[in-house]
Structures are given as structure tokens and as C-alpha cells.
Amino acid sequence: MLPKGLVTALNNQMTYEFEAAHSYMAMASYFSAHGYRGFANFYIVQAEEERSHAMKFYHFLVSMGERPHFQTLKAPNNMHESPLHIAKQSLEQEQAVTRSIYSIMDLAIEHKEHATIQFLHWFIDEQVEEEELFRDIIQKLSGVSVGGDFFMTMDRELAERK
Numbered sequence: 001m002l003p004k005g006l007v008t009a010l011n012n013q014m015t016y017e018f019e020a021a022h023s024y025m026a027m028a029s030y031f032s033a034h035g036y037r038g039f040a041n042f043y044i045v046q047a048e049e050e051r052s053h054a055m056k057f058y059h060f061l062v063s064m065g066e067r068p069h070f071q072t073l074k075a076p077n078n079m080h081e082s083p084l085h086i087a088k089q090s091l092e093q094e095q096a097v098t099r100s101i102y103s104i105m106d107l108a109i110e111h112k113e114h115a116t117i118q119f120l121h122w123f124i125d126e127q128v129e130e131e132e133l134f135r136d137i138i139q140k141l142s143g144v145s146v147g148g149d150f151f152m153t154m155d156r157e158l159a160e161r162k
Contacts, residue, residue: 003111007066009104010057010116015071016100017054020093021047026076027086038159039083045161046090053123060119083151084141091134098127 002010028043058068080086101123108116144150 002064002066002113002116003107006104006107006111006113006116007061009107010061010066011069011071013100013104014054014057014061014068015073016097017050017057019073019076020097021050021054022073023076023093024050024090026078027080027090029078030080030086031083036083036155038155038157042158042161053126056119056122060116064115083146084138087134087137087141091131091138094127094130094134098124098131101127 024043024047028040028047031037031040031043061068077089080089101120105117105120105124108120140154141151144154
């Protein structure tokens with residue numbers, strides 16, 4: 001059995017991952033409403049990835065003899081200003097997830113819970129990739145006109161993400 005505080009933290013992280021998926025779907029809806037199907041696809045795929053992350057926490061808890069607990073999800077922001085604003089929100093969201101995972105890692109180290117430490121290493125590597133991805137998107141979108149040639153090239157490229 002895992003220490004109670006660690007179980008709570010892992011359950012909370014599962015919820016955060018589901019909330020991130022929910023948020024990415026709201027972002028996808030912005031792009032769908034504006035006809036940018038590539039960006040919408042990118043965020044739909046991103047949402048699926050976040051759901052799979054949540055399920056990793058679910059399965060880890062079960063494998064450790066713990067019961068996953070589901071909580072109410074916070075409503076996502078449905079009012080977006082621009083593609084660049086969405087990309088910046090995405091990076092902030094990923095940075096918050098990173099901080100949360102680091103906090104869980106600190107707790108696991110404190111409790112010398114080696115299985116949890118090993119489990120969390122994958123997430124730390126994943127968060128490095130996620131933050132880099134959104135920093136790159138922000139850089140590309142900065143100074144680009146929405147609907148312009150480069151923006152539409154990005155839209156076509158993002159449509160191919162699976």
C-alpha cells in the first residue's frame with residue numbers, strides 16, 4: 001500500500017490530466033469554429049494523449065492495490081482570444097502539470113516509494129517534450145497573421161498529427 005498522501009496526490013494528478021484533456025477539447029472547438037481543421041486536429045490528438053496519461057495514473061493506482069477516485073472536472077476556458085493566446089495557455093497548462101508531477105516526485109522520494117519514482121520518470125520526460133512543443137508553436141505563431149500563408153501551412157501540417 002502507498003502512503004495516503006501519495007495516493008491522494010496520484011488521484012489528483014489523474015484528475016488534472018482529465019482536466020487538461022477537457023481544456024484541449026475546448027481549444028479544439030475554437031479552431032473548429034474558425035475552420036482551422038489542422039489546429040483542431042492537433043488539439044483533439046493532444047486531448048487524447050492527456051486522457052491516456054490520466055489512465056496511466058488510473059492503472060498505476062490499481063496495480064499498487066489502490067482505488068482511483070474520480071472528482072468533478074473544472075470547466076475549461078471556452079473564450080479564447082487567438083491561436084497565439086491558446087498556445088500560451090497550453091504552455092501554462094503544461095507547466096502547471098510539470099510542477100504537479102515534480103511535487104508528486106518529491107513526495108515519492110520523501111517516502112522512498114521506488115515504484116512510484118520509477119513510474120513518474122516517464123511523465124517527467126514527457127513534460128519536457130510537451131513544454132518544448134508549445135514553446136515551438138508559440139515561437140512560430142508570434143508575428144504570424146492568422147489565416148496568412150505560414151499560418152495555413154502550419155494548419156496543414158498539424159492536420160497530419162496522429
